Amino acid sequence: WVKGESRLLSGSKDGVVCTWDVHQKSDEPSTVFTGHTEAVEALSYCPTSRTLATCSLDASFLLWDLRQHQATAAHPGGQGPLTCVHHSPLNPHLLATAGEAGVAQVWDLRRVGAKPLREFRGHRKQV
Numbered sequence: 697w698v699k700g701e702s703r704l705l706s707g708s709k710d711g712v713v714c715t716w717d718v719h720q721k722s723d724e725p726s727t728v729f730t731g732h733t734e735a736v737e738a739l740s741y742c743p744t745s746r747t748l749a750t751c752s753l754d755a756s757f758l759l760w761d762l763r764q765h766q767a768t769a770a771h772p773g774g775q776g777p778l779t780c781v782h783h784s785p786l787n788p789h790l791l792a793t794a795g796e797a798g799v800a801q802v803w804d805l806r807r808v809g810a811k812p813l814r815e816f817r818g819h820r821k822q823v
Contacts, residue, residue: 698762699743707736713750713760731758731767737779737795744788747805751778757793759805771809775799780823794823 697704703726704716711732714725732752739750747768748760755777759769775797784790790813794800798819801812 698741705739705741705748707732707739707750707752709735711736711752711754713739713748715762727762727765729760729765729767731770732756734777737777738781740782740791742783742788745805747783747788749781749783749791751781751793751795753777753779755795757781757791757803769805769809771803775801775815794819796822798823 702717702719704718707713711734713729713736715727717726732750732754734752734754736750736752739748741748746762748762749757751757756770756772757778758767761768776795778793778795780794782792789805791803791805792800798821800816800823802814803812
């Protein structure tokens with residue numbers, strides 16, 4: 697959900713991300729975002745920046761501006777297919793990702809394209 701709104705967010709196995717207005721009578725999505733080449737595994741909405749982050753089995757995470765209806769940044773995760781993404785509840789500039797390599801990473805969204813701020817390698821299997 698988009699906090700405080702009637703929009704639902706979803707990602708699918710075909711790599712597409714959709715927004716849905718639950719008050720519309722139409723069964724069609726309000727917005728369709730394309731950019732991932734494999735399944736979208738998780739998404740996270742940040743109400744402070746109104747940014748949606750998605751991660752995929754294509755080993756990337758994308759940032760979407762829901763006001764402009766476009767991707768604002770793309771980043772290869774660097775640790776194989778990604779299965780988890782989440783904005784920090786304390787800092788809208790921080791994003792965590794994790795995936796099949798068993799590595800969790802923290803990213804500074806002001807420096808997308810840079811290396812992660814931190815990596816956590818304690819898992820032996822997929823996160």
